[in-house]
Amino acid sequence: MKKTIAKVLPKIIGNGLNAVSYVAPKYASAKALDIFATPRQGRFTEKHHPFLDTAKQLTLPHDNHDIQTYNWSGSKTTIMLAHGWESNTYRWKQLIEMLQQLDYNIVTLDGPAHGKSSGTQFNAILYSEFINVVANHYKPDAIIGHSVGGMASVFFQHKYQNEALQKMILLGAPSEFTNVFKNYVNMLGFNKRIENGLNDLVLERFNYKPSHFSAAKFSKEIHLQGLIIHDKGDKIIQYDEAELISSNFKNSTLITTEGFGHGLRDDSVNKAIINFIKA
Secondary structure, three states, X not given: OXXXXXXXXXXXXXXXXXXXXXXXXXXXXXXXXXXXXXXXXXXXXHHHHHHHOOOEEEEEEEXXXXXXXXXEOOOOOEEEEEOXXXXXXXXXXXXXXXXXXXXXXXXXXXXXXXXXXXXOOOXXXXXXXXXXXXXXXXXXXXXXXXXXXXXXXXXXXXXXXXXXXXXXXXXXXXXEHHHHHHHHHHHHOOOHHHHHHHHHHHHHHHOOOHHHXXXXXXXXXXXXXXXXXXXXXXXXXXXXXXXXXXXXXXOEEEEEEOOOOOOOOOHHHHXXXXXXXXX
């Protein structure tokens, strides 16, 4: 029953806002953007706390936001981790434990409206600003981003060209914001009024059209060592997004997996990450 409701609900919402768009198109588009930017999951549950409590926790300010960070101290270089949509720091538990065994200094953050960080809405642009604040504080040598955390990492480095950073690892990362938007429009069955209104709102709020926000395009100006890992069967972010980033990220290597899906939760992936960091 729950699965049936979950499948039907997006279309019900889409049809409702489509109807509203005939009389109040800007309102309908604004509601659609709010839904798009509001995570339904990603906060912590009780089972997460024992692991998180093993880290030193620090809250950093950014404008009107509080950014929650975690640090597992080590004597080696600093590795920073940025999770994806509707997730949080806990998603890195297995990789963190492997890095701890090798005595790396590990830093993570919760994205906007995720984990213990403040806010009710999320977007990759704001997330990239969070990443910049945390990177300036902890000075990581390498950054690892999963999904939109990878996209936000590219946005951050493209804009700020952080000089301490040497390596970037992107896991299942999307390239084109237009594709992310289009998938959302298709999932909810929005009409052209709302689709065009969404594009107009992005331009109004961020001074650029959605097509400007391209990890592939931005990666042309990133001069780090890069590792891109993407699964052929990723149903959330298509594999060709990784190929597009890889073709533009000059000093990068693309590793293709099969059977791990979007989450890429496998020891072989973690080992490939560690080998890249070690090199």
